[in-house]
Amino acid sequence: MSSENAQTAPRMPGLAYVGLVLTPLFWAGNAVVARGTVENIPPLSMSFWRWVIALAILLPFGLPGILRHRQTIARHLGSMLALATFSVAAFNSLLYFAAVTTTATNIALINATIPIFVALLAWLLLGDRTRPLQAMGIALALLGILTVVARGDILVLTGLQAQSGDLIMVAAVFSWGLFSVLLRRQAVPLPPLTFLTTQILFGTLIILPFYLADLVWFSGGFELSKGTxxxxxxxxxxxxxxxxxxxNHGVHTIGPAKAAIFMYLTPVFASVLAGIFLDESLGLFHVIGGGLILAGLLLATRTGQPRGNYR
Incomplete structure (x- = not known):
């Protein structure tokens, strides 16, 4: 949908709320399905083929916009490549690598702290002013992350025994934070569909050499079947x-402040789905860490909310 069409599209609050409930459900499913299939599909294969399929679906609709705005894309090529690297390529690949050694619940809890990392990096890199309540929220959420990573045991941190998947997921969230900050600093004037299609195209090309190296020398790929x-x-x-x-429809229809609240459903859905399909159980450290993260998010995002996303 072009930006002009988006501005004139009718607002449908009911449909927007349904979509905003389904969005965190789909994001939670991303973590749960990745955790459940990572033994059959290597992480880089998972990331690469996910985007190849998405690109095949989007390209017939997005290609006309790419051709129409090719001069703008060429003019902002460096920015577009950097944005695709941190979002499409790095974030998703790291998330799938994290699924090898940590739980879907941990992935979703750490993933929910994206607004914290965006606020922190915006302060460090863009010089955004941080209010006392926002700083307190960032501190609480980071404490929550440490609680989840340490599994409630400080000796895990001091003994450097944290699950590698948890640390990889922190790196993934940091990567998305960099993408969000760069998106503000180096905004590219493209319609949403054209921007998304271009990002997926560039991101897939960036993943390609890593996928081929993994295919030849490490994982050997996977067997295509209904289960994969x-x-x-x-x-x-x-x-x-x-x-x-x-x-994006929800943000446009009801506003970013209300839409942001729905992000907090992701770890809730993930814990339920993981319990049903993966037999994962919630520990006390999940409850404590999740509570700290939720409190931190509520404080830190009172005046700033995440924008469009594709995970």
């Missing part, structure tokens, strides 16, 4: 294309 094809279709369609569209 269905998760890839899910990754491409639901947390990818549909969640992105629902999220």
């Amino acid at each position: 094809a269905m998760p890839l279709l899910y990754f491409a369609i639901f947390p990818g294309i549909l969640a992105y569209g629902f999220w």
Whole structure:
């Protein structure tokens, strides 16, 4: 949808709320399905083929915009490549690597702190002013992350025994924070569909050499079957294309402040789905860490909310 069409599109609050509930459900499913299939599909294969499928679906609709705005894309090529690297390529690949050694619940809890990392990096890199309440929120959320990573045991941190997947997921969230800050600093004047299609195209090309190296020298790829094809279709369609569209429609219809609240449903949905499909159980450290993260998010995002997303 072009920016002009988006401005004239009718507002449909009911549909927007439904979409904003489905979006964190799809994001939670991304973590749960990744955790459940990572033994059959290597992380880089998961990331690469997810975006190839999404690109195949989007390209017939997005290609005309790419051709029409090719001069703008060429003029902002460096920015577009950097944005694609931190979002499409790095964030999703790291999330799938995290799924090898940590739980879907931990992935979702750490993933929910994206607004914290955006606020922190905006303060460090853009010089955004941080109010006392926002600083307190950042501190609480970071304490919550440490609680989850340490699994409630300080000796895990002091003994450097944290799950590698938790640390990889922190790196993934940091990568998305960099993307968000760069998006503000180096905004590219493109319609949403054209921007999304271009980002997925560039991100897929960036992943390609790493995927080929992994295919030849490390994982050997995966066997295509119904059990591997269905998760890839899910990754491409639901947390990818549909969640992105629902999220942006919700932000446009009810405003970013109200839409941001729905992000907090992601770890709730993930814990339920992980309990049903992966037999994951909630520990006391999940409750404490999740409570600290939620309190921190509520404080830190009172005046700033995340924008469009594609995970």
